Amino acid sequence: MSEATLFNFSLDWIKEGLPSSSSLSTVLQQQKVRSVRQSIIGSFGSSQFLRGPLEKAEATEAVLRGLWHLEKNWDSYGADAPNHAAIGAAREFLHEVAKGKLDYKRILPSAEGGVAVAFFHEEKRAIAEFLNDGTKNLILYEKSGAVTSLQPADDSPMAFLDTIRAFLFGGRDQ
């Protein structure tokens, strides 16, 4: 089982328990799922390989839940709190980020109303914004203030991730 696959399905099981009987039709299937889940949990104590991504995913989800409770005017200048669409789009993107094994620096509210995900690498900065109106925005710049014109081919999470990776790391390994 790959780490990405493990990340995809194990979190919900661990947080919410087994899938309901409606989604798994037989007792045999439930037993199989329980067995896999227990083996995952049992691995936590000894495997950094498994524990790291899951802890990061839990932390990511906690931050996103926190943003949901933010109120309008959180910045004292009238900024809107992130809405359901913005948080959902950010969650979808962060899922790709986790699968792509890229580390973000911070998730924070955007002053333009939405969610921002920041990436740092040396002097390079990438900010992906998921705004309340459903649009997405990518800001790529150097700490010195130089802005790059590099932009994703489309608004998909994968295109954002590819562009961020290309800007931050060029052709080099992370």
Place this chain on the structure above:
Amino acid sequence: MEPMKQEGKAAHQDFLPEELLFRRFRSGDIVEGEILPSSLRFNEPPSFCRERYAKPEDTIHPNCADSRDVSGFGVFALKVLTVRIEMKDRTDKSYLFLPVHKPLANCYAHSQVHCATSMDGFPSASAPDHVEPPKEVRNSFRVRLASNLSVLINPETPS
């Protein structure tokens, strides 16, 4: 001491290049010592307190914050010469950024940064209407602000 009140005084649109513009920020806006462009909005004209009529601490006084308690916020400053700039989009259309003095009854120093496509006689005429710049121009301007600000008052960190 309270921030200067308007008390009938008119707006003055003469901003010197070295004059500072003050703005509040939260502790959560700092990432490894940096305030990121995502913490600076430009879908509406952002508000500042201008140095000519305010001290940095006036920015976190309720009179300059719509009567809210913002005492735990930090304050950063930008020079007018950073804000006053012309930027072009990919079609070569110009966007002019400029500070505009917009006094409030209890906060005479209140100002905004507007974006205009034409100055139309400003500052002798009234301030030009704010236009929302296209995304690439807005992003460049937000990065410019984030890269040139100085923190004057640190925010309280949450306990």
